[in-house]
Amino acid sequence: MADEFDYDLFVIGGGSGGVRAARVAAGEHGAKVALAEDDRYGGTCVIRGCVPKKLMVFASEYSSVPEEAAAYGWDLKAGPFDWHRFRSRLNDELDRLEGVYKKLLDGSGVDRFDQRAVLKDAHTVELADGTTKTAKHILVATGGRPVRPDLPNADLGIVSDDIFHLAQLPKSILIIGGGYIACEFACIFNGLGVEVTQYYRGAQILRGFDEEARGLVAESMRDNGIDLHVGSNIVEMTLASEREDGPQPTASDAAMGASVQQAEVLREQGKGASAGQSGPIWVKSTNGGEKVFDMVLFATGRDPSTKDMGLEDIGVQLGRRGEIKVNDYSQTDVPSVYAIGDVTDRVNLTPVAIREGMAFVETVFGGNPTPVDHELIPSAIFTQPEMGTVGMSEEDARDQEEVEIYCTSFKPMQTAFAGKSNRVLMKLVVSKETRVVLGCHIVAPHAGELIQMAGIAVKNKLTKEQFDATCAVHPTMSEELVTMRNPMRTA
Known part of the structure; x- marks a missing residue:
């Protein structure tokens, strides 16, 4: 050397x-x-x-x-x-x-x-x-690093780095954003008993993912109690205590302010991101609505x-x-x-x-020039239910060539037995000409685990007939990936 x-x-x-x-x-x-x-x-x-x-x-x-x-x-x-x-x-x-x-x-x-x-x-x-x-x-x-929007008083909100350092959970939270970080934390806070509202300026959350899959995630989030608003954004925010007609801080509000101030201290010690909130936050949205939240989380990108x-x-x-x-x-x-x-x-x-x-x-150091393969990378979004995806969405694939869509949505056995209305989605996007499976999209509990295995098949460009030739494991949700015989539609 x-x-x-x-x-x-x-x-x-x-x-x-x-x-x-x-x-x-x-x-x-x-x-x-x-x-x-x-x-x-x-x-x-x-x-x-x-x-x-x-x-x-x-x-x-x-x-x-x-x-x-x-x-x-x-x-x-x-x-x-x-x-x-x-x-x-x-x-x-x-x-x-x-x-x-x-x-x-x-x-x-x-x-x-x-x-x-x-x-x-x-x-x-x-x-x-x-x-x-x-x-x-x-x-x-x-x-x-997470970024805050260019908005007056944006420093009153927190970013994702702050969440792990909060001294206590808020009773209510507004989450700004529609990407995977925003949606994951919306589901997390909702599951932990926090009243969750989410604003996203676009027409549907999880932009860039398969339209049908992200639609089911949005529907499930709403069914689980998340107040999700698309086509909405925040236009104004300030401390509620600074508005003459706003609510005045209570003892619990003061505790919440102390919680976020502690996050700020932790950031100064190198353990978290800054947050400047010191009480409930009044927010006005693009649709003219006004509401007070204990906390605002900006999940608007990195x-x-x-x-x-x-x-x-x-x-x-x-x-x-x-x-x-x-x-x-x-x-x-x-x-x-x-x-x-x-x-x-x-x-x-x-x-x-x-x-x-x-x-x-x-x-x-190995003397072997090695480019990185960024094609057909499986990924998961840990919403509830999870979304797993690999390859092309239906929308992207049909812009490239004629495709067949094999898709099924159903109530899984475990939650259906418990009387729940939860639905799952299994979807394959198949080239009509070559029969290669171009994309696989799963919305279901443990979809992250399922898509890892499906990713092997898609990465190796297996055909729909090779999927079909694989014996199903019954009774499982994933058996649908190898038992869908007839396309739902051609696109």
Whole structure:
């Protein structure tokens, strides 16, 4: 390895992609590697995204268990959700996982710098303490951050990073946004007993996903008690106490203000995002409605974390939202600088960032140029019910070629027996010419687990007849994927 540099590789960002690249380069290829992280190790996924969110999903789903269990002969007593007990267990788990990430780096011989790093030139990074380190290669893996809309008093609301640090749950919440983060947290809060209202400015939530599938998710959310408004947005917000005709804060309101103020303190300690609320919030919507909420959550998107990193100063090209522009090998316009994960805004999923990190290591240290395959990536949205998807939506596919749609919607056995009206959806989008299954969309409990297996078939371009040749597992929801013989429609 090069002797003229302090390191063969310097990684900026301790999330899943950066950590994987650092430890594989060091542990398997013998490279001298350093990594800088100015927050907590594990990044968005482990600390303020996938992992804590999924644990909250689990917690919220237990609220329906006593009622359903009664139909099966069990007498389970429903009780109030204990946010404090859950949050304590959650924090312990996140601390454990962060410790695992640190041990993986240390065990691979990676030097850790627990501070911010910025780029000074093509081979030099400057740390927050003023010291500089040189490296033959620099990998930027700083992820993304939630953004607030350009709206007066938007600082009164919280963003997704704040949720895991609240001292207590609100009694009511308004969620702004219609993407997967907004919808997932709407379902979570609803399941935890919070009164949930959701505004989305578009015509339907989950833009970009299959129309039929997202329609069923929206219908299910409303059936579960979420007050979902599409074609609506927030136009004005202020503290209710500052309006002459508004309600005055009560003791519980003061407690809620203290809860969010605590989130602000945690952010100052590097453990959460800022939130400035100090009481109930009055909101006016685009349809003229006015209402007071204990809390407002902005889930209106995420931007790449590239601000003030010195990237453009050294010639790295950034996109409109600040994303780092890279080629098929995650290389920037500056040959020694690479970038992976959400900071590149390609496919913002943790497994993708990890694959990009592995491909980077194979390209740079393995001597085997390896592009990242971003096609046919399965994904799941952890709403209630979940949505799993891989491949093309019906709308995208029919714009490309003539397709046949195999689809069924039904009440699953488990909840139907309990008298619930819940419905699930199984859908295949099939090329009429080649018979290849172009897309699979599932809306059902555990759809995330189901789509992983379906993803193997779609990724390998199996035909509808090969699906049909697979024997069904009965009785299951997923057997419908291999028993739908006649197309519902041709598009």
